[in-house]
Structure formats: C-alpha cells, structure tokens
Amino acid sequence: MKKTPLLVGLAGAVVLLASGWFAYSTLSTPAGPTHAFTLYDPEDPREVAGTADDVFHGEVVRHSGRRTVAGIPSELYEVEVDRTFKGHLRGTVTVTLSTGSPVLASGTSYVFTTAAWGTPDDGHAVLADVQPSVTTSDTARGVSEHWQWAVAHQVDVMGENP
Structure with a gap:
C-alpha cells in the first residue's frame, strides 16, 4: 500500500484545519479598541453641544447593569439630573456608556452630553x-459656565438649526 495519497490527504486536512482556525480567530476576535466615526470634533465643546440632544449636570445614583443597544455593548447608569444646559431632562434618567469607557462612580457628579435612543x-x-x-x-461653577457658553455658542455640524 502506498503511503503518498494518505500523507497528501492528511497534509491537506491539517492545512484546512489550520486555515479554518486562523480565519475564525482573526474574524471573531476584535483586533483592538474600536473608534467611532463622528462628524463633530469631540474636543470642541461647541460642536459637542450642537450634536447632543441633552447637556446636563447630574449625579450617578448607581450602575444598573449592562445591555447591548444598536449592537453596542453598554453600561447602564441611573443619573439624577441636577441642572439642564440643553434639553428638557428631569428626575432620574438612564444613561448608557460604551463598555470599556472609564467607570462612573456612584455619588459622583458629572456633566453628560447625550443623544436619546429611540x-x-x-x-x-x-x-x-x-x-x-x-x-x-x-x-x-466653572464647569457650568463652560457648558452654558458651549450651548449658547453651539455649532451645528449637520447644517441644521439647533
């Protein structure tokens, strides 16, 4: 019995198995951090204010879980709205933040720039x-003045009126 066809078949199976594993591991594992494409400059508070539906000051009440929204894994936080610079939010709202972002601490106050989900x-x-x-x-006080100014001078990167 000739061993050549058996060895060729075995070598082919090893190549198929190795290439399949390589394709699976390459396509199923993210290569690194992902970046969002934005039309606004995240370093320009006027453009951020112009893009946001809501700009507000609030205190994180608690981390309330995780979920995937629109294919984006997100952390959920309950936030008590203290002061609104843009929009009409009141009371306690749920804020989603992409998983992998710095954790928000309960009892800590932040200024949030958000867009409403559906x-x-x-x-x-x-x-x-x-x-x-x-x-x-x-x-x-300084942060409040900063965001009041940014909202008053917001830049609409989409060319629509705020």
Whole structure:
C-alpha cells in the first residue's frame, strides 16, 4: 500500500484545519479598541453641544447593569439630573456608556452630553468619543459656565438649526 495519497490527504486536512482556525480567530476576535466615526470634533465643546440632544449636570445614583443597544455593548447608569444646559431632562434618567469607557462612580457628579435612543425607556447615550466631565464643589461653577457658553455658542455640524 502506498503511503503518498494518505500523507497528501492528511497534509491537506491539517492545512484546512489550520486555515479554518486562523480565519475564525482573526474574524471573531476584535483586533483592538474600536473608534467611532463622528462628524463633530469631540474636543470642541461647541460642536459637542450642537450634536447632543441633552447637556446636563447630574449625579450617578448607581450602575444598573449592562445591555447591548444598536449592537453596542453598554453600561447602564441611573443619573439624577441636577441642572439642564440643553434639553428638557428631569428626575432620574438612564444613561448608557460604551463598555470599556472609564467607570462612573456612584455619588459622583458629572456633566453628560447625550443623544436619546429611540424611545424614552431606552435611555440616553453618551456621545461617542466624549467622556462625562467630573465636577466637584470646587469646579462646579466653572464647569457650568463652560457648558452654558458651549450651548449658547453651539455649532451645528449637520447644517441644521439647533
């Protein structure tokens, strides 16, 4: 019995198995951090304010879980709205923040720039590439003035009126 066809078949099976494993591991595992494509400059508070549905100051009540919204794994936070710079949010709202972003601490105050998901029950998503700004009693006035100015001078990158 000739061993050549058996060895060729075995070698072919090994190549198929190795290439299948390589394709699976390459396509199923993210290569690294992902980046969102934004039309606004996340470093320009006027463009961020112009893009956001809501800009508000609030205190994180608690981390309330995780979920995937529109294919984006997100952390959920219950936030008590203290002051609104843009929009009409009141009371406690659910804010979603992409998984992998810095964790928001319960009892800590932040300024949030968010866009509403499809329905009020879906909550409000922090804008891509914009982290909530921490505020303390020492910085609250300056942060408030900063965002009041940004909202008053917002830039609409889509060319629509705010």
